[in-house]
Amino acid sequence: IQKYRAFPAVDLKDRTWPDRVIDHSPIWCSVDLRDGNQALPQPMSIEEKLEFFELLCRVGFKQIEIGFPSAADTEFNFCRRLIEENRIPEDVTIQILVQTREHLIRRSFEAINGAKRAIVHIYNSTSPLQRRVTFGDASREEIRDLAIEGTKLVKELVPTVPDTEIVLQYSPESFSDTELDFALECCNEVIEIWQPTPEKKMVINLPDTVQWTTPNIHADMIEWMGRHLNRRDSIDISLHTHNDRGTGTAATELGLMAGADRVEGTLFGNGERTGNLDIINVALNMNSHGIETGLDFSNINELRAVYERVTRMTVGERHPYAGELVFTAFSGSHQDAIKKGLDRRNRELKEQDDLAWGVPYLTIDPQDIGRSYEAIIRINSQSGKGGVAWVLEREHGLELPKTMHPQVGKRIYDMADEQGRELNIDEIREAFYQYFVNVD
Ligand code: KIV
Ligand code: ZN
Numbered sequence: 001i002q003k004y005r006a007f008p009a010v011d012l013k014d015r016t017w018p019d020r021v022i023d024h025s026p027i028w029c030s031v032d033l034r035d036g037n038q039a040l041p042q043p044m045s046i047e048e049k050l051e052f053f054e055l056l057c058r059v060g061f062k063q064i065e066i067g068f069p070s071a072a073d074t075e076f077n078f079c080r081r082l083i084e085e086n087r088i089p090e091d092v093t094i095q096i097l098v099q100t101r102e103h104l105i106r107r108s109f110e111a112i113n114g115a116k117r118a119i120v121h122i123y124n125s126t127s128p129l130q131r132r133v134t135f136g137d138a139s140r141e142e143i144r145d146l147a148i149e150g151t152k153l154v155k156e157l158v159p160t161v162p163d164t165e166i167v168l169q170y171s172p173e174s175f176s177d178t179e180l181d182f183a184l185e186c187c188n189e190v191i192e193i194w195q196p197t198p199e200k201k202m203v204i205n206l207p208d209t210v211q212w213t214t215p216n217i218h219a220d221m222i223e224w225m226g227r228h229l230n231r232r233d234s235i236d237i238s239l240h241t242h243n244d245r246g247t248g249t250a251a252t253e254l255g256l257m258a259g260a261d262r263v264e265g266t267l268f269g270n271g272e273r274t275g276n277l278d279i280i281n282v283a284l285n286m287n288s289h290g291i292e293t294g295l296d297f298s299n300i301n302e303l304r305a306v307y308e309r310v311t312r313m314t315v316g317e318r319h320p321y322a323g324e325l326v327f328t329a330f331s332g333s334h335q336d337a338i339k340k341g342l343d344r345r346n347r348e349l350k351e352q353d354d355l356a357w358g359v360p361y362l363t364i365d366p367q368d369i370g371r372s373y374e375a376i377i378r379i380n381s382q383s384g385k386g387g388v389a390w391v392l393e394r395e396h397g398l399e400l401p402k403t404m405h406p407q408v409g410k411r412i413y414d415m416a417d418e419q420g421r422e423l424n425i426d427e428i429r430e431a432f433y434q435y436f437v438n439v440d
Contacts, residue, residue, distance in 0.1 A: 005212075007212060007213040007214070007217055009217065009220070010180065010217060010220035010221055010224050011224075012220045012223060012224055015219075015220055015223055015258070016223065016257075016258070016259070017219050017220075017223060017254060017257035017258040017259075020257040020258075021257070021289075022253065022256050022257060022286060022289070022291065023291065024291065025283075025286060025291055025292060025293040025294060026239075026256055026260065026261055026262050026263045027062070027063065027236060027238075027261060027262040027263070028060075028061055028062070028063065028262075028263055028265075028279060028283070028293070028294070028295060029061070029063035029064070029065060029095060029238070029262060029263070029264045029265075030056045030059075030061045030063070030064045030065065030264075030265070030266065030267070030279065031065040031240070031264050031265065031266055031271070031276060032052060032056060032064075032266040032267055032270060033049055033052060033053060033056075033064065033065065033066045033067055033078075034065040034066065034067050034068060034097055035065070035264075035266065035270075035271045035272060035276050036266040036267075036270035036271050036276065036311070037049070037067065037311075038068070038272070039270065039271050039272045039273070039275070040270070040311055040312070040313070041312070042312055043074075044310055044311065045074075046074060046077060046078050046081065048310040049066075049067075049078050049310075050078075050081070050082075050087070051306065051310060052306070052307075052310050053066065053082065053087070054087075055303065055306050055307075056267075057089055057092055058296070059267075059295055059296055059297070059303070060294050060295045060296050061092070061295070062091055062092055062093060062294075063092070063093050063095055063119065064092060064093075064094055064095065065094075065095040065096070065097060065119075065121065065264070066078065066079060066082065066094045066095065066096060067079060067096065067097070068096065068097045068098065069096050069098075069107065069108055069111035069112070070098050070103075070104040070105075070107035070108045070111065071104075075111075076107070076110075076111050079094070079096065079111040079112065080111065082094065082115075083112070083113075083114045083115050084114070088115065088116070090116070093117045093118065093119055093167070094112070094115055094117075094118050094119070095118065095119035095120075095121050095169065096108055096111060096112060096118065096119070096120060096121060097121045097123065098120065098121065098122055098123075099122070099123060099124060099150075100122050100123065100124045100146045100147060100149065100150025100151075101150070102149075102153060105120075105122070105150060105153050105154060105157065106153075106157065108120065109157045109160055109161055112161060112164055113160075113161045113163075113164065114161075114163055114164065115161075115164050116163070116164065116165065117164065117165040117166075117167070118161075118164055118165075118166060118167070119166075119167045119168075119169050119203065120154055120166055120167070120168055120169065121169040121170075121171065121203075121205070122147075122150045122151065122154060122168070122169070122170055122171070123170070123171035123172075123173045123205075123207075124143060124146040124147055124150065124172070124173060124186075125143075125172075125173040125174045125209075126143055126172040126173065126174060126175065126178040126182060126183055126186055127174035127175075127177035127178045128177075128178070128179065129174070129177060130173070130174050130177075131143055140182055140185075143186070144182075144185060144186050144189060147170065147172070147186045147189055147190050148189050148190070148193065151168065151170065151189075151190045151193045151194055152193055154166070154168055154194075155193060155194065167200075167201070167202060167203065168190075168194050168196075168202045168203070169202065169203035169204075169205055169238070170186075170187060170190040170202070170203070170204055170205065171205040171206075171207050171240070172186050172187060172206070172207075173207055173209050174207065174209045174210065175206040175207050175208070175209070175221075176206070176207070176208040176209070176210075176211070176212060176213065176218055176221060177209070177210065177212050180221060180224055180225070183206070183225065184225060184228050184229065187204050187225070187229060188229065188230045190204075191204070191229065191230045191231055191234075191235065192230060196231060196234035196235060197231075197234050198233050198234050200234075201234050201235060201236055202234065202235060202236075203235070203236045203238050203262065204225075204229060204235050204236070204237055204238065205238035205239075205240050205262075205264065206221070206222060206225060206237065206238065206239065206240070206260075207240040207241075207242075208239070208240065208241040208242055208248075208251055209240075209242060210242060210244055210273075211241070211242055211243065211244040211245040211247060211248070211251065212244075212245075214245075214247070215247050215250040215251040215253075215254045215255075216254060218241075218251045218254065218255060219251070219254035219255050219257065219258040220258070222237065222239070222255045222258040222259060222260050223258035223259055225237065226258070226259040226260075236261040236262045237259065237260045237261050237262065238260065238261070238262035238263070238264060239251075239252050239255040239256070239260045239262065239263050239264065239277075240264040240265075240276070240277075241255070241265070241276070241277045242271060242272060242273065242274065242275065242276055242277070243269060243271075243273075243274040243275050243276070243277065243278075244273060244274050246274070248265075248269065248274075248275070248276070248277040248278065249277065249278065249281045249282055249285070251277075252265070252277050252282050253282060253285070263277065263279065263282060264276070264277070265277035265278060265279035265282070266278065266279060267279065267280060267303060267307055268280065268304070268307055268313070268315050268319065268322060269281075270307075270311060270313055278319075278320075279295070280297055280300070280303075280320075280321055280322065281320050281321065283295045283297065284297060284320075284321050284364065284369070287364070287368070288357075288363055288364050297321075297369050298368065298369060298370050299369075299370040300321060300322050300369040300370055300371065301370055301371065302370070303322075304322050321364075321369060322369075327362065327366040327371055329361060329387075330422075332385065332386065332387055332409075334360075334361050335386055335387030335390065336385075336386035336387065337360035337361060338359060338360060338361055338362060339386050339387070339390045340360075340386075341358070341359030341360045341361075341362070342359055345357075345358070345359060385405040385406050385408070385409030385410075386405065386409075387409070388405070388408055388409045388412045388413075388428065389404075389405045389408065389409070391425055391428055392408075392428065392429065392432060395425045395428075395429070396425075396429045398429075398432070404436070408432060408436060411431065411435050411436075412428055412431055412432070415427075415431055
């Protein structure tokens with residue numbers, strides 16, 4: 001392990017994020033059609049991108065990165081179709097990505113011409129590793145100049161798209177692996193050229209392109225940038241975390257506590273390597289703390305179905321909120337507690353209709369995202385006696401006297417054990433009739 005580097009702490013002893021809670025929603029930007037799409041073994045077709053774009057609009061995204069139009073004809077044509085066929089809702093802003101290279105920036109402006117509003121997202125990589133390896137030992141000055149020249153060119157091209165309101169977004173790609181003073185220098189150069197105002201802000205996106213460090217260090221880096229960036233009140237600080245260390249959600253939540261204003265991510269975490277931040281996680285985590293996010297995940301099964309069809313990816317069974325098994329309890333003690341929790345809640349709701357959610361083992365009400373209680377309890381050899389009684393009562397209207405629960409429960413688990421599998425609700429009813437009611 002000596003071959004790996006240790007990451008230094010940020011000199012920020014009086015950090016504010018440990019005392020913060022997230023109390024309001026950030027601006028959300030979906031990068032499904034760009035970062036998500038570029039990581040697919042088989043990228044989406046234009047028709048699939050159109051369908052996904054409409055889905056993202058229905059969910060409530062107001063900023064959507066639609067692609068990298070200067071990189072490929074499909075990307076360019078997709079952008080043109082959105083604009084020429086008037087498919088972009090009034091309140092939605094498209095965002096396009098482009099490296100800080102002259103011909104690519106010029107081509108990007110051809111792609112967005114005629115859109116009502118567009119975020120032009122320019123980036124260049126800044127970390128020492130990228131400077132050395134990818135750019136062949138480029139100096140800091142050379143890298144900084146890419147940011148400067150790119151920004152100047154975007155500014156120069158704005159009048160060429162007179163019907164389009166342009167917002168600039170700059171990313172020092174590989175930010176979380178870049179010396180802070182250098183990331184700051186690049187960002188401040190861009191800011192001073194662009195001259196944003198509180199009325200006409202720009203976006204400084206600070207990508208965790210590859211996660212090298214822990215969420216707390218990432219959060220400190222975000223807070224440090226927030227304290228040092230020029231014209232802070234004219235800037236939306238944006239997070240763009242990936243998930244290499246499995247901490248995309250944690251890094252985003254701490255980054256928000258550290259003062260970020262905006263979050264980029266994808267549905268179900270699609271994206272390069274281990275993926276981008278799963279926006280659904282962060283948004284539903286906020287919902288479960290009573291925060292309105294403006295994003296509608298009330299039919300998560302539909303989102304999942306469209307996502308799986310157009311990306312040809314799958315959502316894992318344990319995936320937070322969306323996975324097949326995440327509202328399912330197999331162990332008896334969990335089943336029992338859930339049943340008590342649901343029963344008690346139903347009783348208490350009669351007295352108090354704004355009762356806060358509080359059912360053991362269920363962090364949210366599955367119905368809030370269009371999932372049902374029916375899937376919560378399944379019976380296998382690990383189940384408790386309460387689970388079987390609950391299924392018989394809830395699914396089949398059979399209210400057993402408590403004294404029968406142990407005997408019935410044991411018979412059903414023995415059967416599940418013998419068969420080495422989960423029993424479905426019809427098999428449970430049949431077994432009950434067979435062993436306890438003696439009906440032929
Ligand atoms: O991960 C990343 O750094 C990116 C940038 C291009 C923003 O996707
Ligand atoms: Zn990315």
